[in-house]
Amino acid sequence: MNKGRTYHITTFGCQMNEHDSEALAGMLEELGFSESPERNSADVAIINTCSVRENADKRFFGTLGQLKKIKKENPDFTVCVCGCMMQQQHIIDSIKTKYPWVDLIFGTHNIHQFPQLLQNVMAEREKLVKVWEDGGEIVEGLPTKRLYKHKAFVNIMYGCNNFCTYCIVPYTRGRERSRKPEDILEEVRRLVRDGVREVTLLGQNVNSYQGDENTDFADLIYMLNEVEGLLRIRFMTSHPKDLSDKLIQAYRDCQKLCNYIHLPVQSGSRRILARMNRRYTKEDYLELIGKLRQAVPQITISTDIIVGFPGETEEDFEETLDLVRTVRYDSAFTFLYSIRKGTPAAQYADQIPEDVKHHRFNRLVETVNSISAEKNAAYEGRVEQVLVEGTSKTDSNTCSGRTEGFKLINFPGNSEMAGKLIDVKVTAGKTFSLEGEVL
Numbered sequence: 001m002n003k004g005r006t007y008h009i010t011t012f013g014c015q016m017n018e019h020d021s022e023a024l025a026g027m028l029e030e031l032g033f034s035e036s037p038e039r040n041s042a043d044v045a046i047i048n049t050c051s052v053r054e055n056a057d058k059r060f061f062g063t064l065g066q067l068k069k070i071k072k073e074n075p076d077f078t079v080c081v082c083g084c085m086m087q088q089q090h091i092i093d094s095i096k097t098k099y100p101w102v103d104l105i106f107g108t109h110n111i112h113q114f115p116q117l118l119q120n121v122m123a124e125r126e127k128l129v130k131v132w133e134d135g136g137e138i139v140e141g142l143p144t145k146r147l148y149k150h151k152a153f154v155n156i157m158y159g160c161n162n163f164c165t166y167c168i169v170p171y172t173r174g175r176e177r178s179r180k181p182e183d184i185l186e187e188v189r190r191l192v193r194d195g196v197r198e199v200t201l202l203g204q205n206v207n208s209y210q211g212d213e214n215t216d217f218a219d220l221i222y223m224l225n226e227v228e229g230l231l232r233i234r235f236m237t238s239h240p241k242d243l244s245d246k247l248i249q250a251y252r253d254c255q256k257l258c259n260y261i262h263l264p265v266q267s268g269s270r271r272i273l274a275r276m277n278r279r280y281t282k283e284d285y286l287e288l289i290g291k292l293r294q295a296v297p298q299i300t301i302s303t304d305i306i307v308g309f310p311g312e313t314e315e316d317f318e319e320t321l322d323l324v325r326t327v328r329y330d331s332a333f334t335f336l337y338s339i340r341k342g343t344p345a346a347q348y349a350d351q352i353p354e355d356v357k358h359h360r361f362n363r364l365v366e367t368v369n370s371i372s373a374e375k376n377a378a379y380e381g382r383v384e385q386v387l388v389e390g391t392s393k394t395d396s397n398t399c400s401g402r403t404e405g406f407k408l409i410n411f412p413g414n415s416e417m418a419g420k421l422i423d424v425k426v427t428a429g430k431t432f433s434l435e436g437e438v439l
């Protein structure tokens with residue numbers, strides 16, 4: 001069945017989407033398809049979309065536009081679109097009217113139906129739109145084709161209940177649902193048997209994980225720390241409003257939990273944070289950073305920041321710069337505020353002009369980068385434990401990997417080092433990465 005047929009997946013967005021694409025690939029391989037390096041020559045093309053900012057929407061429509069010609073030349077070419085954008089009716093409507101060469105539309109809640117939907121579309125040669133509005137029961141046991149050999153993403157929960165006023169995710173991913181701890185443990189043990197050494201636990205707000213009445217997020221970390229053969233545990237993303245003391249303690253007790261945290265702050269202004277519905281103040285956030293650093297002095301910290309949220313004044317923005325200089329992040333993802341249809345902030349009257357947003361954005365990036373460069377330069381001469389990912393695509397004598405603190409490091413090496421945890425001496429610290437040599 002389907003022998004000789006090929007697929008190609010394009011993924012936009014976060015790790016959640018990357019992981020969904022791994023499941024789509026797994027299901028396709030079970031159906032007998034194999035992966036094609038080229039989208040244009042594949043039998044089935046899938047685009048897994050993101051809706052978090054306008055840019056992501058635009059890139060999707062651009063990609064979709066390019067497929068028209070291929071479909072014209074080869075009517076059997078099957079175009080499937082899925083992911084967060086498909087959870088919005090206005091997007092589905094515009095695909096139907098402006099991009100009629102799309103064959104199958106499905107959403108984030110019914111990924112498990114994909115094999116069935118695809119087979120229907122291919123057999124009947126009819127278009128199909130199937131999107132669920134809400135997440136049903138969690139479906140366990142989907143096959144996955146992993147992107148990396150030695151590290152893996154593991155979903156521990158789905159959805160988000162926080163409704164930050166700028167954000168589309170609660171609308172595209174539904175309400176919070178946690179997987180059972182035993183299902184997660186079983187998956188991690190299976191991954192380890194398959195060669196995985198590092199897992200990244202995924203959730204929009206892992207701090208509100210509740211697997212059962214006795215298992216919160218910190219408990220889950222303690223349980224995973226016992227899995228034999230697993231070397232490292234990471235997680236993404238945690239919301240400052242409910243990061244518990246118990247989790248901070250877990251950093252001290254659980255040797256496998258990496259000394260790294262991604263803790264999105266979004267803004268340094270109390271007023272803007274309130275309008276964003278983040279439910280913490282600058283002071284709360286700084287207190288949390290203080291506690292983390294006291295418990296784990298070597299912890300590395302990264303964040304997300306939005307510039308130009310409606311109503312942001314120069315003073316508010318200065319508060320953000322001040323926070324960045326106080327915390328001194330190892331790295332930060334910075335975003336221009338983007339209006340998302342259907343979210344509360346889209347209705348706010350005091351939107352910030354584009355030129356003001358860009359000007360602030362550039363100032364912020366400069367501040368963030370110069371701190372990153374200083375922090376990385378301070379690593380020169382230190383010895384770091386690195387999980388080797390493999391050799392570089394362009395140079396088989398250069399390896400890359402991540403330090404415990406999630407810094408990218410390049411060093412001379414060979415393919416046999418992949419998957420190993422080795423000591424590397426840092427020889428240079430640059431803005432976005434380190435260079436080193438194996439000891």
Ligand code: SAH
Nearest residue numbers: 166167204237264304305335336337338340
């Ligand atoms: N659940 C995660 C974030 C998911 S979205 C959390 O709460 O931390 C990733 C990042 O995209 C957010 O942290 C935010 O900084 C950014 N983002 C989300 N919506 C945005 C918007 N409308 N405009 C600009 N940036 C946005």
Ligand code: SF4
Nearest residue numbers: 160162163164167169
């Ligand atoms: Fe979006 Fe806020 Fe939920 Fe993160 S916590 S996904 S920013 S609503």
Ligand code: F3S
Nearest residue numbers: 013014050051052084
């Ligand atoms: Fe992720 Fe984008 Fe959806 S950031 S959750 S793929 S909107």
